[in-house]
Amino acid sequence: MSQYVVGLTGGIASGKSEVTRRFEALGIVVADADLAARAVVTVGSPALSLIAERFGADMLLADGSLDRARLRAHIFADPAERTALEAITHPAIRRLMQQQCEQAASPYALAAIPLLTEVGGRQAYPWLDRVLLVDAPEAVQHARLMQRDGIDAALADQMIAAQATRAQRLALADDVVVNDGHPDDLQAQVERLHARYLGLAVG
Template sequence: MSNNDQHPLTVGVTGGIASGKSSVARAFEAHGIPWVDADDVAREIVMPGEPALAEIAEHFGPEVLDAKGMLNRRALRAIVFADEAERRWLESVTHPRVRQRLLEYLDAMRASGSPYHLLVSPLLFESGQHELVDRCLVVDVPESVQIARTMARDESDEAQVRAILRAQMPRDERLAKADEVIDNQNDHAALVRQVAQLDVRYRDLATSTPDGRGS
């Protein structure tokens, strides 16, 4: 079928911390599907020379910068997840800039000829980025798995991980908003099988419905 017969889908991929969103994205990439990660974009917009970094350093002070002038993400995380008002201030600075940069990436992927593409975002619903996508795919694992994986990956203590979880949408609420769900508490082979099934579904939606969205 020609590209003119396709309606490129934007699939939002989300899930709580350490649910395995990047692993899911890489599994889709193996099927030739492009993707952009909102976390990567969030890092881009706070690089040295970016206006957001200057605002953050002015607000929080030099302790949130390292010796090279880069953002010390661990120091900033400790501040904002201990104080909701500070976290909301930070989001007011970063979220609009992330959204604008994401729109630029999404436009490029729509022009790529791929039947669908992914927007990977841990805060897809919380940040309003779900408004940018046609389908919402939730990567789901139990909270106990999230805590264990995050503590091992980030060398965080359990109290800090639980603070991050509290700042994210509750698991049941996230699942209720999903169009599709991947259960990622098993091995990688199980994830790959689920992605292969969804790849078929998304390709079908992109070619079989007038607006590419399906039901």
């Protein structure tokens, strides 16, 4: 049972997954918002029923599962529809993540929430004790995105611009891991934070 929860966030291609893996290697349980988002819309879930009710049964595949591609195309064409979907899924995602963190068999838990700033920060997740930001300069994000996704500079610019600004994320953070070099440079930072969080969790 973990009573201390650290929210981990960061912009696209900042290196969140790499940092998360290093905390997991130290025995820390991670609740992942992306995995929770999938879990809350499985067949038979209340959220999936609400999606079918709100957006139509044609958003479901023949086996009753969510037609992600169709729903994605639908909501990206209309911001109001996207907001309606988030009103269904976000509360369910938050509940599941809080449950996973509370049940974590580690001294503290990490809640990996990539879009924490965009979805309302601490107001949306009042049960977070601290916020850890994985930070990288925009130029580094840009280069990583182009390399990772095989995209051009213009699309990389668009993807970065669609998220909160670096300044907005920094304003939300209690702690910052700077990830602007080699992945191995992260280990010392992670271990230092791990020691701090262990102290806070028992304190």
